[in-house]
Amino acid sequence: MSPDQFPSPDTLRADIGDAAWVDVMQAVDRTYAELVDYQEQLETRNAELEALRTFLSSIMHSISDYLVVTDTADCIADASRSFCKAVGLPVEKLVGQPIAGFLSGTSSADLMTAISRTMAQRAEKTAEAELSTTIGPEPVEFRVSPRLRAGRKRAGVILTGRPLGELRRAYSELETSHEELKQAQTQLVRNEKLASLGRLLAGVAHELNNPISFVYANTHALEKYINRFETYFDRVQSGASRDELVTLRADLKLDRDLRNLRTAINGARDGAERVKNIVEDLRRLSAEGSGELRPTDLVQTARISADWVERGSKSHVKITFSGAEQCIAHARGGHIQQVLMNLIQNAVDAMSGQDDATLDIATRYEDTRAIIEVTDNGPGIPDSAKAKIFDPFFTTKEVGQGTGLGLSISHKIADEHGGALELVPTDSGTCFRLTLNRGDQT
Ligand SMILES: Nc1ncnc2c1ncn2[C@@H]1O[C@H](COP(=O)(O)OP(=O)(O)OP(=O)(O)O)[C@@H](O)[C@H]1O
Ligand SMILES: [Mg+2]
Known part of the structure; x- marks a missing residue:
């Protein structure tokens, strides 16, 4: 309708009357x-949209991971600055x-x-x-999430990606540090082993030194005696x-x-025997357990061991036995006696x-x-x-009183029996427990 086709207000007013005109004006x-x-x-909506746009664009600008819509x-409908920079x-x-x-x-x-599956299944995928970046191809792990419109209609996908090169570099750095740590640890263990070996050798040397110097001193004395006897016999022979x-x-x-001669010989023999015992102890420490395992009564073995210890000891200790009359273990009697003698002696x-020294x-x-x-x-x-x-060789005893091999040998013997020797926590005193396989059931 052209403007000249519109009716004039006067015509309208005439047509529809004053009251109706008022209605129109109000409308x-x-x-x-x-x-x-x-x-x-x-x-208002515009302002809100603008704020949202600024917010989204700040995310797109500052996110360090790649984000592509x-x-x-x-x-591509949109991309983060990190992605733009990369490509x-x-x-x-x-x-x-x-x-x-x-x-x-x-x-x-x-x-x-992954993108087509995400769109089809509306479920997240990873690939x-x-x-292709400005510095060449770069491996990236992408997480693909569906992008949906109102009514769950598909609009595309959102890709978030993290450069794997960075992760791999971090991982390889971590691996290198781990490797270095492992090497340091191995070195520590090696040092510790060397230190233990050093301690062991120092202990052996110390223990052997005593009896050897004993033997040496006695042979030196014997030499002196021989010189004098030779002088005497020369005079006898020359009439x-x-x-x-x-x-x-x-x-x-x-x-x-003559009197001293016997003492010197005994002394040298004692020293030699001490050396032999130490060597035997050491051999036992390193040798595998051998010999047959038999039913062995621990009560009887303990009684014999206690007797031996008591005989060789000056101090008086009250020894009590508790528990069953017999306790049969599957064991090598001689070895177990050695363990018990050491425990009792200790x-x-x-x-x-x-x-009030008491030993129970x-x-x-x-069970078994x-x-x-x-x-x-x-x-x-x-x-x-x-x-x-x-x-081995840990001792708090005076030189010559203990070699410090007792408990380490006993521990090894228990191991060889498939058992265990352990220190039991106690409020006072000391308790050692020897556990062996039961020997009355086979
Ligand atoms: N019942 C105990 N009470 C207090 N300390 C103990 C007891 N048993 C062992 N020990 C400590 O453990 C150390 C090591 O004992 P172990 O039997 O191995 O060696 P040792 O008795 O010193 O020497 P060895 O047995 O070779 O003659 C002892 O020197 C002592 O300090
Ligand atoms: Mg001992």
Whole structure:
């Protein structure tokens, strides 16, 4: 309708009357007010949209991972600054370009499959692909999430990617540090082993030194005696008179030498035997356990062991036995006696000079195990020594009183029996527990 076809207000007023005219004017006012209201709402929405756009663009700018939004045709709709930087193009040039154009290598097909699956199944997928960046192909792990419109309609996908090169570099750095740590640890263990070996050798040297110097001193004395006897016998052979020989015998103190000769020989033999014992102990320490395992009564073996220890000890210790009359283990009797003698001897030594020194030997069965516990009410073992008592040559005894091999040999013997020797935690005193296989059931 052209403007000259519109009826004039006067004509309208004439046509529809004054009352109707008022209605029309009111309707126009209402519409105008609605329009103003609508305009205000639009401005508010616009401001909100602008804020959202700034917010989204700040995310796109600052996110360090790659973020790419695609449409249903797999073309880029938006991309984060990190992605633009990687491919060397501003976002305006990327929009509308197929994502496939920025991928290289065979694995890129995997990402395209993941994108189509994500769109079809509306479920997240992960795929690795090579991104063609300004510095060459870069492996990236992409997480593909569906991008949906209202009504769950497909709009494309959102790709978030993290350069694997960085991760791999971090991982390889971690691996290198781990390797270095492992080497340092091995070195530490090696040093510790060398130190233990050093301690062991120092212990052996120290232990052997005593009896060897004993043997040496005695042979030195024997040499002196021989020189004097030779002088005497030379005079006998050259026909010296009886009186002369009597005087010479007295001068050379041959009677005293004769007495000392026996002591020197005994001394040398004792020293040699001590060396032999130490060597045997060492051999036992390194040798595999041998000999047949038989049913062995731990109670009887403990009684014999206690007798032997008591016989050789000056201090008085009250020894009690508790538990069954018999406790049969599957064991080598001689070896177990050695263990028990050492445990009892240790307890007696620890309690020397103690008035109420008491030692309890208790035996019991526990399922398939035969157990014997040796408990004393002595001073106990200090915490600092607890970790070392089973080490060879660890001793707190005076030189010549103990080699420090007793517990380490006993531990080895228990191991060879498929059993265990352990220090049992106690409030006071000391308790050692020897666990062996039961020997009355086979
Ligand atoms: N019942 C105990 N009470 C206190 N300390 C003990 C007891 N048993 C062992 N120990 C400590 O453990 C150390 C090591 O004992 P182990 O039997 O191995 O060697 P040793 O008795 O010193 O020498 P060896 O047995 O070779 O003659 C002892 O020197 C002592 O310090
Ligand atoms: Mg001992």
